[in-house]
Amino acid sequence: MPTEEQRSNQTAPDQQDSGAGITITNNRVIRFLLTNKNVQHAVNLITVAIFFYAIYRAAVGPTDSATNFGNVAFFGFWWAPVMLLSLLFVGRIWCYFCPMGAIVRFTQRFGLQRHFPMYTRKWFVLGIPLSVLSLTALSFAMARWPMYKVGVAYSPRLIPVYWLTILGVAVGVSLVYQRQAFCRYVCPATGVMSVTSKFSPLEIAQNTETGVQCATLEYKSDFLSTDRRCTACMKCTTEQPDEDVELRFRWPGAKVLTERIPLVDEALVALIIWAVFPIDHVLGGPVEETTLVGSLPGFLAPTAAYAVSIIATILAFTAVNRLASSWSGIDWTTSFTKFGLAYAPLGLMFTLGSHAIGGLLESGGQTLNVFARGLGIPLSLPAGASPAIVSAWNDFFVTGWLWLAVLWSAVIAWQIARTMTDTKKLAVKAFAPHFALMVGSTYVVATVLASH
Template identity: 55%
Template structure:
């Protein structure tokens, strides 16, 4: 976006003394980290010692019902990578890496692995960790066993500490953390970004770019080095079209496209296909659910690869640029599916009870009603979520893929031929997922 001060979609945050202090004072973020790590430790402790009902255990509610399902998903879409600023795991990594070997994370700059005809790099690790991090939550039932929740996050903490004791510059956060991988793509949907107004000459702590703004939406871990070392440089809040960062990115990465398709697989597709496939597998639990989970992933990748191959052949566009750029057609619906079916619905029906449990775990009793919305409001939302809401995500995705296609094609006709299979796939799959179209044995909800 333009750096012109007269940009009408622009607000200089550091004109406010409060925001300048929060963004440029080097002691603010460490203070936030102390609070967040304390909450993180307390959540793990109560997961083991508190009531073993996931609806009343502070650790279970804090980690899954409020943190991941609500705070993370909403912030990913609205505020980009802002979670990295307060992440307790990131704070632990920053502290422990001071005592580590300070080695560079292997970037495998030589010949890259080729999968489906595209060159993947070390960045694909986050897609793998996301797959295997999410699987035990819901396929092995960890979300229903508070003690398992405690074990889960202790294991992730041990992994983060182990990586940071070997590698420098928050390698865990940039290349291993599953949440960071998700943020690298979902942040591109954010309608706002926070960035410095001019090149500061401060080298980014990730060594991946010469920092001239706060957030690049890719591998930024909000370490704030670029603002705390140049406190006189202004920091601006800029409004952009939602998804503009996905269309305008200068270096599109196949790894991130693959991660987008993985999100499409594990969010909407597995919720429908996974259950149907599991019913066909004659094995004891949890293996049917686990196998069905990976069937959904491979089915999504295969369907997307097939649509890309068809569009590439029909339009004459090269395979890898098509594979890399057109994946964002599937991201808006994937995120909106989770928001509509889990976040908004859960907050409406049991948000008050979740907040009561959270604050009770902190010793602050509240008495909010269990539901935050009336039955009529919930019914209205459920109708909207089943009819209009999904198609808004589809239209959003089609708009993104159309603008991406126009950037790599020679004519509108070529762009239409390139994306036509994807438009058809995203429309048909959405109709199937929400139950408008059914397949015998594999129908929608």
């Protein structure tokens, strides 16, 4: 039986994938911030304090979600735009600030320190070999479900239940398992971040192996990287403060092509991102109105519709990938992983455009006002942009933005097709069914949104 260390080396990173970069630790202030071990502790003290304060204010503040500090802090400020933008632009940098990660690192000191059951075992679903890493796809789908299907995102009194449940799981896992097992296998955001980091144009990383044993034992090579599955615990930088840290630039999505050990579980996360944002947005409602699903009591109806959206998305992709791979003669499992990841921009651009940009334009000023006033800082920004600007953005969202997402996904899918086939003709056969699905599904999403 291999040890956790040996098995975890399956995800050893590839330093040669890195793009061009600048050494940010040449700046003394940045070097201090990245290499002094007390800095992250201080930052985490603040984020943990805000986390609990927001839970408290959600429980006792106004029941109106637009004016409740807890509601605004979690869903108007933290999730979108702060976390979303950080995920899309700088990989896993959020983990540095995350209050949950800080609590996990703290509580595991008092735990049983057991090894988490690892992922050498594979379970075959639809012929796809899934590992324990697919837990993160499930936890993401389950964590997103109560937000809009049960109403947590607009019901302040449900927020404490939601976050304390997740916190309870995090503490429970940390009290049993070692090395930030919650962060690596259970956190609803970790799988999403592993996917979004492949599409982010920036990465913060050390140049070389530090010789410091990774706190999570996730890698054979041990160096900080906001790419990969690193939880930004900063052990690498604080124990090797002389090692340089770079800010690297790369083509968003190039990592999908260069990933040396692609994981099918990450492709599943990418498909679920696509499913729960644009697809469920247009499919969930009609499914809920069917006689069968609509007759279910309470929140079982939206829950069933949500599950249908996810299952339908995965099945549609699977069928299309079967067609494309048998038509072009490429390996079915590898193509599932590679092409599955190519669909992520469809979900990421949808949520970026609607939740982050759309939300900021509509009520970004109001969000900042409530957040700042909740912390005792008087702020009176205009509530949002003018109705004309909001309307122009909404028009562009369906006529341009969603199609830019298709372009992004299609460019990646075409590059994948080129690298997996020997001729242009076979590449077209591998690419065309996926392109048709991307265009067809986006056409339906855009048409439904335009009609609202």
